Structures are given as structure tokens and as C-alpha cells.
Amino acid sequence: MTVRTHSGTIDETKVGEKVLIRGWVQKRRDLGQVVFLDIRDRSGLVQVVFSPEIDSEALAIAERARNEYVLEVEGTVVARNENTINEKIATGKIEVHAQSVQILNASKSLPFQIEANTDASEDIRLKYRYLDLRRPDMQETFKLRHQTTKLIRNFLDEQTFMEIETPMLTKSTPEGARDYLVPSRVHPGEFYALPQSPQIFKQLLMVSGFERYYQIVRCFRDEDLRADRQPEFTQIDIETSFMDKEELLAMTENMMAKVMKEVKGLDVTLPFPRLTYDDAMNRYGSDKPDTRFGMELIDLTEALKDTEFKVFKSALTTGGTVKGLNLEGGADKLSRKEIDALTDFVKQYGAKGLAWLKVEEEGLKGPIAKFFTEEQTSALTEAMNAKVGDLLFFGADKKQVVFDSLGALRLKFGKQFNLIDESKYNFLWVVDFPLVEFDEEAKRFVALHHPFTSPKKEDMELLATDPANVRADAYDLVLNGYELGGGSQRIYQRDVQEKMFAALGFTPEGAKEEFGFLLEAFEYGTPPHGGIALGLDRFVMLLAGRHNLRDTIAFPKTASASDLLTNAPSHVSLDQLLDLNLSVIAKKTEKVL
């Protein structure tokens, strides 16, 4: 018998059949004369019985088997007694009586158990990643990732997209995040860069007339890591020619709907809602709002336009804003101490403080209540729909500070008070982003998405004169408060691209040196084109109901960009460095030769 049967597929229809199974010992019970082993493979597990009545040689070997030993068992499928039936598993009505068994490999005691819920620290899990990945929840997550990828590929194939691979050894460009560099041995002193995205290449493929390109592709950013960032990540990368924004959004929605249906069994409503960037910021203090709950930011500019309260007045008269957040019924939920602690929380986002008021029967109470006239109090109460028992918070500062701090506070409350329906999948388009934003450090405009994003047609004239007020023909796809991806219509005319580079502070010579090949390509019949890129890791994380990006990546890096399993990065030999004409200098600040 050489054909293997997967453990998890052996059910009552196979009673009486001979089976050959190969897998791991999930659990053993040694009752002296009888040994029960649960044998697991990726399909599931089955109970195998060893006894002298069945085969004493097999029993003798089975007695030596421990958890996670790898076995090959031949046996016969037998129906279980009524009283030993386990309805919880697919193989629970049968067991396999082992006529022979072979130990294919042994196993030491494990640093943690192979089970869905582990209390092992993440460091231990990452060091023994090959064991962590055996755990059923991890196996499920990677099955889901495979299924999702496959669905997306099939969808795009059906839509006549072509998968085309782009280079990993590319050119470093000055825009965007920090590049990972790769020294060249053949060209001493020169470097490749690992791609932050295949952006330019996919646009060039449009110049080549491929019309519909996709790739599920690795991208790299050498940035300081956060919980939802990895130095290498996977992107569903799409570019199309002759497709306008509406067609592209509709296609993307259909793709998402297909995945949601097949993977989660959910029907999502199409089209997805849309918010302009301005509305998203004003209502949620975020360009990737979690719309699974309300508690929107409330604009108080009108209600408090005449306020003499210094903090508010100064915000309003210097181009800033005043906004409120109503934590309904919050007066009883937070102690004075807890409220005070929130000040530290919002300070992380640049706020100088956090004003608040309780709504009581007698009116608004709290440290700032005294600053408002009766009229203002009433306007405020009405604007914020404040009812007795509510707790009101206020942000007054530059707009961005108010958005960031109250937006974060809103999310914090949402989680803290279980306002979020975790079963919901709220897709949302955020549109009409600003094309550029001012970078205080670089003292120049930088592209909010990237320098190839097209201005909206109606704002095209402003590009040369007032870039800050140009809206981009760009769209972000948001899911449950995460930015799932972003796309745009691209610039496809040389003069527009040159104006964009100029707006970003490039000299004509500088633009030509960095992007000359692209500018030149635009002169050879470049079609109108646009595309989108979606983060696969993040999408899988949300689909799997996980909260850590690392759980969706087979071999992830830690927050310090290390691989705890292989110990990458590591020192290399002097010969390797000499080959590359490199030397390591002791300190960042030290002078270079």
C-alpha cells in the first residue's frame, strides 16, 4: 500500500478500508495494554489505536512515540463504539486500528504546545517559527492567505490582466520613504535600491501597451517599524490603460466583493461609500476612518465663533479649528483621574491639552464651563447633541493637531467601550486627497501619494501657481480603519510631469537626472493610465481577524527588523565587503573617507 490517505479525511464512509497515514503525534494516551495516538496532518487528525489484539509489534513501537513524532501507520478503519464518538471532529466516528507503524522522525519536547491558543511569548514563537506555524490558527491563516491570493489572481486573470514581473534591483530615487540599498560589485561605489513599489515600471508597461498589468509583489521600505509595518511587504499591484477612475474603482470593488464572499461568506454592498479627504478628516480626524461606529468629530467653529475662552479663540483666529467629541453616557464611565490621564494621550499627537465637560441635569460642568456664555453653552449642547450623562471632549489647535488627537481619542474610546462591531467589514473610498503637502523639515512640498499622481483635471491650472490647493485624482481604499491601499490616475504628459517635479522643488536638470527616462517615455505615445496597490498582508490580517501583521507573514521581522529564527541581519566576511568596495564606519556621525 503506497497511496497515503490524509488523516482528516478518514470518516465513517471508509470503515473497513485499509489506510496508510503519515503525520505527527498530536496527543498520546498510554493505557498500558492499549495506546491511543492522535495523528495530525494538514488535513486534520485521526485517532489510531495500538493493542496486542491488533498488532503487538506495532504497539511496542507506538509505546516509544511521543508528541510531535512523525509516524507512518498502516491500519484498518473501524467504527467507534457509540459512547466514544466525538462529534466535534470530522473523524470522530471512527478510529484506525494499527497493523504496523514506523517512526519516520523523533521529536524533543517542544518549547510550546501545538495548539490554537498559546501563551508563548512572541519572541519564542518567532525563534521557533517552524513550530509556531504548526499551530492550527497559523495553519488556518496561511490557508486563508493562499485562498485570498488565488481568488485575486483568478479574478484579475478573468479581467484579462497580465501578470508581468518587474525588477527587484532598481534605482534609488530621492522621493518617498527610505530605500534599502544593494551595493554593486561590478560597479564599485554604486548601489541598487530594492523597490518601494513597482510604480515606475508598471507605468512603463502601460507605455508599452500591455493595458492591464498585475503583480503580487514584494516591496521594501527601510522605515522605523510599527505594529502594522514590516520592512518587506506584499502588494497587489495593478495598472491599467484607458480605464477611468470610475471603472477602476468599480473593478476593485468587485474584486473585494468576490474575496469577501468566497473567504468570509459575506455579501458586501456595492458601490462602497466614498468620503472626500476633507470630510474624512473633519468627521473622523483620519484619512482612514473606522466607520464601524459613529462618534464623529463635531465642528464647533460656528457654535463658538464668539468665544472669549483664550485657547479656543486663539485656535479660531489663527486658522485653526475647534472640534468636539461626545462620549455618550461617558460621565459615569471615566473617573476624574482617567479623564486627566487622557491629556497625556492626546499630547502624543501634538495637542497641548484636552478640555472636557460633563453634561449634568444642571448643565455643563467642568473646568472650562465657566468660559461660555449661556448662548454658547446652548449652541454647544445642540451642536454636540449632548444629553445628560454625556462626556464632551474638545480639541482646539491647528487643524492637523485637532484631527490627529481627537481622531485617536475616538478610536481609543471605540475600542475601550466596545463600540465597534467586530463582525463588520466596512469598506470605504477616501477621495480627493491633496496632491502635495508641505514638509516642514525639508522646507518644500512633497507628494502626498507619489510624484506620478495626476492632479484632478479641474485643478490642473493650479499646479504651477498654487500646488497646496491642488486635489489629486487619487483614491485610498479603507477597511475598518486600515488603509488597505491607494491608487490614482497618473500623469501621462511630459509637461504636466515637469510641472509636478517643479512643484516638488526639483530643478529641470535634477528632474531630468532622476526621472529623465520617464519624462522621455511620455513623449512616445503614452496612454492615459491609472492603477492601484493593495496591501496583501494587511488585507489577510483583517480577513483572518488578526491584530498583528506578523501573524500573516510566514517568516516576519521584529520591530527592529531582525529575523529571530535565522539571526538576519548578520555580520559578513571581510572578503564579502572587499568584493563590494565597502567598509563599515564606526559611527553615524563619523567623517567618511
Add this chain to the structure above:
Amino acid sequence: MTVRTHSGTIDETKVGEKVLIRGWVQKRRDLGQVVFLDIRDRSGLVQVVFSPEIDSEALAIAERARNEYVLEVEGTVVARNENTINEKIATGKIEVHAQSVQILNASKSLPFQIEANTDASEDIRLKYRYLDLRRPDMQETFKLRHQTTKLIRNFLDEQTFMEIETPMLTKSTPEGARDYLVPSRVHPGEFYALPQSPQIFKQLLMVSGFERYYQIVRCFRDEDLRADRQPEFTQIDIETSFMDKEELLAMTENMMAKVMKEVKGLDVTLPFPRLTYDDAMNRYGSDKPDTRFGMELIDLTEALKDTEFKVFKSALTTGGTVKGLNLEGGADKLSRKEIDALTDFVKQYGAKGLAWLKVEEEGLKGPIAKFFTEEQTSALTEAMNAKVGDLLFFGADKKQVVFDSLGALRLKFGKQFNLIDESKYNFLWVVDFPLVEFDEEAKRFVALHHPFTSPKKEDMELLATDPANVRADAYDLVLNGYELGGGSQRIYQRDVQEKMFAALGFTPEGAKEEFGFLLEAFEYGTPPHGGIALGLDRFVMLLAGRHNLRDTIAFPKTASASDLLTNAPSHVSLDQLLDLNLSVIAKKTEKVL
């Protein structure tokens, strides 16, 4: 009208319909009052007619259009006159009468024409790759690549393989080819390596119990490039647990057969023939023989065992070999001068010279004829099946030199005299490779495949005592003289892996430092496993009937690993180097700080 119709799909069934097409001007004929434009998109092309009778405004715009302009045309499909029908193209029975046209983008004159056969130099083609990719043969090649990839994915999906991604930022290991390194910013002086293959990670996934893994994945080697090498290349990477060699070969054959059937319409015969490594070397002088033609190397050890001819005798008495090659009917094909020139050819492969003989009516003629007795002459003639008019070549040296030089000569003759049936696709397995080979430079054994390849069971005992004579449980897939890929059963027991590292000259400490995590993994229930990796670029090259790997890669590198389009690699800013704690040293030989 907003729904676009693809040019190449407009046929006589659409006569009378209104169509909207978008594409490039492939050809224009301006007959004064009538302008004909062939509009091309990726589906094909269609003839569009502009005239005052149809629409004079459209005509005026069309007159400005030049080759490769991007147009949007609305018009009506009209049947052509009998005498203007073009049977060669799908749209040859109709034309589109243009009611309106819009120039979406203009184009300068191109550096070369968009046509299948170009006489542009490869450097120009690479510099303007976005135009080169517009050429129909390149479009076809990338369609074929997409189709092939898709077929392989679908096949593996059906076989319950899971696509799992492995890291690109990995650890540099001392075995194998030269790594591309990536400096770490967070860990000064440390480096990641780009993967030469996901070998260790895919084995760890087997330890994790995924059982069937695949990935179509980018790999990197910083080696000096040849025509069929690129610094980054794409691998169809497969690993399985519990599948023995025969199952894996059969599955791979079925996958290849499916691609050949779907892509080329060819039925390949299964199973593929197999040759042992020894037979391949002895018969073809190559471990990747092109079996589309005969002209095998002939062993003359027996026929010439008593020779006194010094060159041959010395080879035979020092463990070398003497082999012959019969270029049938070659006596008339090569002049004396051409024969002499072949000496230089074989010298590239380490041969000291090239002995030869012509077969004439009167017997063997040539410089070395006099060295053989009548008996030897007769034995030689018989062994080489020599007939009048044949030209015989001889190699006598160390085995490897004879294999390399006569093997290369055989291929050269095969091409030169059209002995190869280019329509054939000859798949072949080469099996039973040596596990290790002696590296004269490093003065130690190195793995012929990689250090994780299992010895054949029957040779296992020799691993500690006589590694040179251990055969590997490895298999290369060869197609038409190209190594399409290689695979093996892997070592999965710690003690065997330790013996292997010892055979390769590692100290126990050294092995532990470099591969400790793998050795440890083998102690936690590692299943028997094996896998294979196939070169996608090379496979596509052969399927497309191309002879240059660069034609199958959208944005390839030159032989000096440069991208002529973007000018990668390039210099980076001092800040970037400082971030990485690196300085560039002037010369390879200079002392490092």
C-alpha cells in the same frame, strides 16, 4: 458611448455597429481627401477611415496624427469592398468609418519601428525598453509567460499546493554562489542577503507541516553573467513532505506535459527518459545533454587499451580517458584550416589539443594515423562506426576535460551542421549526481547541488568515510540542452546533516553558527521531504523559441548587471551611506579601516 471595443476583436459580425476604440497609430496613409489609420491595441489592429464624407472634423484631426500617437476614435463598422479585403488579419474584412477622433497623446519619431523583426541594437532596445516591449514578438512572449505561469499555478493549486511567501531579506550563508548583500540601518555593520533560493525556508515550512508548498519567486546571484544568466531570476519553487522521488518526478512531468499541451499544443511522452549523471557525461560530455541529436561521445578505452601513442597512453594510465566523436560525412564539410581552428575552440575547455582522423577509402588518414597498429585502427573504426567520408575527433585527458571539450564540440557541430530538430522538445531527467565535488581553489569538498541534498540511501554509509563516492538523491530536469531545474530529497535528520557539514569541511561549531537553527529544527519532528526548483525565465525562453534570456524578462539587466533604462545601479547620496554606516573604499585591494 463609453464601452471600449478592442481593435483586434472588430470583425464582420460587428458591421453596422458603433464602436469606441482606443489605441496607437500603427500605420498611416494620407491620400489627401482620405486618411487611413491602422489603430493597434494589445488585441490587434483595425483599419480606420477618415474622409470628408464621413466627418470632416475628424479628418482634420486625423491628418495631424503620426505613428504611435494615442487616439480615441468613435465610428461605425463597415464591410470592406471585395478587392480591399485582407485575409491575413482578423479584422481584414471590415474597416471603421470615424465620426470623431481625439488625440490622447502625441509621439515623437521612434528610435526603431514597432514591428516583429527589428535591426535595432540590443543596447538601444534596452534603453527604450518601453518601446521594445510594444513590438509584437515581445508582446507575444509576455503573453506566453503569463499563460505559462497561470497554468503552473493552476496545476499546483489543483494538486493542493499552498503558495507561501518567504523573505527576501535573509541571512548570508557561506555556501553556494555570491550573495547580494543589503546593509542594515538599524544594526550597523550587519547585512541581509537576498536569497539565492528559498531553500532553507521551504524546508522549514515542511517542518511546519504545510506538506505542499510552492512559490513563483525571485532569486538572486551576484555572479559574473553569461547570456543565459541574470542577477535576478524567477524560480518555480516546490517542496513536499512524505512524497518520494518517484511521486515528485511524476508530478513534475505532469506539470510540464500540461504546459506543453496548452501552450505549444504538443503531447510529450511520459515518463521522461532518465540518464544517470555518469551516463550523461560519458555519452554527451554534459550533465544537461541536448538529446535532440545523436553524435554521442564514444569510449575508446577498450579499443585503444594497448596504444603506444603518448598522448592517449598517458591519459589512460593516469586515470583519464580517451573518447571519440564521429562527425559523419564531415571529411568534406571542414577544411584543414577549419579543423585546425577547432584546437583553439577545445582549448577553452582545458584541452591541450584536438586529434583527428579522416576516414578514406584507403583507411584512416591524418597526423595521428601512424601511431595506431592495424588492429587498433580496426578496433577504433568499429567502435566509432566510422564510414568513408567521416571525420573523427579525439579527446584524451582527465575525464572532465574530455567531457567538457568533446561535449562542447558536439554541440557546436550540432548547431553548425543543422543536426538539431528545432521543433522537438526533449525533456530528460539526469539522476544520481555525485553529492559533492572537490573544489581545487577552496581545497575542500563543496556540495554539487546544495548542502541539504540527501545522499542516496544505499550510499549513506559512505558519507563519513568517502564523500567523493556518495551519490545524491538528486535529479535535474533538462530540456533541449538547458538545465530547466533541479531537485532532490532532502536530509531531514540532524546526524546526517551534521555529517554532511563535516564532509564539507565545517567544524561542528561552524556548522552550528551558520545553520544551528536548521539543525535544531530537525529535532522537532521533521518529516521526510523533497522538492524541486525550475527556472521560469529559461522555460519561457525555450517555449517562446527565443535564444536570449533577456527577451523573456520585462526589464532585464545587461551582462554588466546594469539597467540601461533607469541607469541602475547608481551613486547614492552621502546621507544614505551615513545612515548605513558605510563608506566606499577606492580599491578592492585597499586595506579596510
